[in-house]
Amino acid sequence: MRNRRASRRGTALAVVAALLAAAGCSAARSGDARPRSGTEHRTIRPVAGCSTASWTDPADLAADRAPARCAPRAPAARPLAQRRKLTIVTGTLSAEYVAPLQVAVDKGEFKAEGLDVTLRVLPTPDALPLLAKGDVDALWAAPEAAVMNGVRGGFDIKWVAGNFSPDPASKSGLWVKLADGESTARVRMADRTMGTMIGKGSVIAYPMQRALARHGGGLDEIRYQQLGSADVLTALQNGGVDSAWLLDPVWRRVDGERGYAFLGGQPLGEPLGGMLYGPALLQDDVDAGVALLRAYIRTVDTYFTGDYKKDPDFVAYLAKLLKTDPTVLESTPSLRMDWEIRSNTVARLQSAYRAQGVAEGTDLPESETVDRALYEEAVGHVP
Template sequence: MKTLFYGTLLTALTLLTSTACTASQPPGSPESKAGGGGSRTVRPVAGCGAHSWTDPADPSPTRAPARCDTGAPAPRPLAEPRKLTIATGTLSAEYVAPLQVAVDKGEFKKEGLDVTLKVLPTPDSLPLLAKGDIDALWAAPEAAVMNGIRGGFDIRWVAANFSPDPKSKSGLWVRLKDGESAGQVKMAGRRMGTMIGKGSVIAYPMEKALAEHGGGLDEIQYQQLGSADVLTALQNGGVDSAWLLDPVWRRVDGAPGYAFLGGQPLGEPLGGMLYGPGLLNDDVDAGVALLRAYIRTVNTYFAGDYKADATFVTYLAKLLKTDEAILRSTPSLRMDWEIRTGTTDRLQAAYKAQGVAEGDPLPESRTVDRALYEEAVGHTP
């Protein structure tokens, strides 16, 4: 099955044709390397000053995420409207909320973008992204993505999504066996429910949690489940551990027989927006416009503790089609469009430990492109 998937992916890659898109640039102007290595003019952006960028090499869990003023960066409508499709594994998870709000509040339309959000798992999305049938992927640099890049797929992680609040218990949960307590769990041999299965970005934080509880990435069994089925399987005994996202973990928090073992590192996003050759090379203007709308949505609606606004939480619960009381009971995510240095290195090390990485690790230059979001906020490295 794995061989068939990557064969399909590589076949799709041969269908791609791309031409580098570069913008004219006056001598001495700041440059962005967005667009297949070409250079583009980067101009200062009103409302996006010194706080709109943080050093990617700063891994501090207390680092304040980058922010512009409310409503910034302002829209710069494209000369010709574009229709774009973004694939995502779910529309109900809280980390998808900025995209849902951007569509609902017309932030994409202000840029001349008609955006459709389409539910598709990452493995199904990759060949479609390669063929241009979808334009972007709201997911993460999973093992399948890394292996696709290694096989010739021109794809980059171009913007992040969030990191958890310190009070969050989004992460690895386990059903306790008789005689076990949270501090005395043996994970070796357990069956774990996950949306992605082996090769998910959660392998990186899970590796640490497992090591602290008598297990390893190669010592547990993985069961891939739909987003709505992970919690159900944990509760009915179909699996005995699971990775639960905000706000789903609240349904077992405090319930007898469950324990939280660890979650995502603070201050380090592990997913977000992935672009293929279309928005990376062929239509960089649209690629920057899409990120500009996303960043503006974060600054306008998700800049701080957005759940302190009761009216907004009611609106968000309806938009995500989730239980308002559960949504309200979890801390706000720390929405963050920036990507930390070395994250894809750490992810690939975890994939190798799981036995799902193919070949040598990819350098960050092949997996990450920060130039588009830097251009959107007017930052020049």
């Protein structure tokens, strides 16, 4: 075990510099065979409370697809023989999409599995080499360009569970300030400047690509201006940029205002982020990896089914946990929490990264970037 981890650390360290050098530079793809998944040949047993509704066909991209669900309190905890300390890294602890992790910690769902989980805040580029070396166990983020480039360079990292898709009423996404004579039906995006907190290489490149294609532009035809979270809306309102990607609840400030148009957001029914595992949970301790997802899924099934914001007490509880104002949470629709990963999402993401010029080489196949086996085992689904 020690030699295997040492070997992985050597591989990871060899590509750290390439991964962190720039978002637009992909690491050279290793010619070595990639590690086989530790989930192979594991026995999957039926799980009480998880029926056929606990799994949906990954190829189903219908906007009105009901997300997979087990009964509340299911799947039941199956404590590990020995307690395990795990660290999950996330870019923030205050965003609503992190709420299931916060609730799982607060309600003892991880502890019920024999897991002592610590949530740690760290930007994704800084967390990736730590995840690949096994210094942290999981990353709550997204398969961004940096992740794809890291895998291409040799990192043993896979996307193992989804996080959410938006409510149809949400207008989180691409907003434009209309020029004279423009209307929502006639917007030309080519040559415009877009304000964004994340810049190139984020998963929002995929929904941006879809929205721009409908409005006479492309990812390579707009100018990006990376701004702080407090500056994106101000720049759009003051003319510093003429379009912007506005997140919850910021878009509420321009919704219904004359002169602004919403062009599109994240596809309905298709999570673009969630849980990423490195070798520690993909290879060395798969039992703990399944247990972590089992606790996450149970938390979603128990606390985040349907419109969870209809319960004012739960909204108040979430606001306290996320350290935000309850009225801020109530101002936007509930997220559709969803642990599943759709087919070919990573292919669509990589297409957008190439269009932005932040990825090189051929696309990585799902077999090297996605592993659905852990959540399938957690709910008792046999593929």
